[in-house]
Amino acid sequence: xxxxxxxxxxxxxxxxxxxxxxxxxxxxxxxxxxxxxxxxxxxxxxxxxxxxxxxxxxxxxxxxxxxxxxxxxxxxxxxxxxxxxxxxxxxxxxxxxxxxxxxxxxxxxxxxxxxxxxxxxxxxxxxxxxxxxxxxxxxxxxxxxxxxxxxxxxxxxxxxxxxxxxxxxxxxxxxxxxxxxxxxxx
Numbered sequence: 001x002x003x004x005x006x007x008x009x010x011x012x013x014x015x016x017x018x019x020x021x022x023x024x025x026x027x028x029x030x031x032x033x034x035x036x037x038x039x040x041x042x043x044x045x046x047x048x049x050x051x052x053x054x055x056x057x058x059x060x061x062x063x064x065x066x067x068x069x070x071x072x073x074x075x076x077x078x079x080x081x082x083x084x085x086x087x088x089x090x091x092x093x094x095x096x097x098x099x100x101x102x103x104x105x106x107x108x109x110x111x112x113x114x115x116x117x118x119x120x121x122x123x124x125x126x127x128x129x130x131x132x133x134x135x136x137x138x139x140x141x142x143x144x145x146x147x148x149x150x151x152x153x154x155x156x157x158x159x160x161x162x163x164x165x166x167x168x169x170x171x172x173x174x175x176x177x178x179x180x181x182x183x184x185x186x
Contacts, residue, residue, distance in 0.1 A: 009061035016054035017067060020047050020074040028081035041142045047078055048135050076104050079134045091141050096162045103165045107172050114176060121175050130164040137161045
């Protein structure tokens, strides 16, 4: 594939990431408004699909700094915005969302610190699974049959997401230590 084709993939991937980033406040407000749940539920799935598609496009492109910065930011904006909106309307307990938020902030600060030192700690595949499990928990909470009949399913999935969240944090910390050992510098 030629360089122009790779750049088109990168532009398309970044465009989807920007769409997801600017849509994060929209879906958060939809949740707070208790918009018709089916509309909010399907909009959430649409945002999840843009994440999947942007990842596929990005793998066919030359990585961009914008994409590397915005993609995790968009994921965090959607997950934290919707998650805390669900807490605000008493669908979820605050504790799992506080654990998720603390991890997201801590890892962002950790990776940023090492990036300024010239050390890259790339995203792991398990972190993509973590985001998928988090998104599944959020969408289950907005799915009317689940919310009305078996709300414990969404709560259980949220706690599973917390486990993924904590495990991936440990993996990032281990990756950082391993990178320091192999780079020979601190």
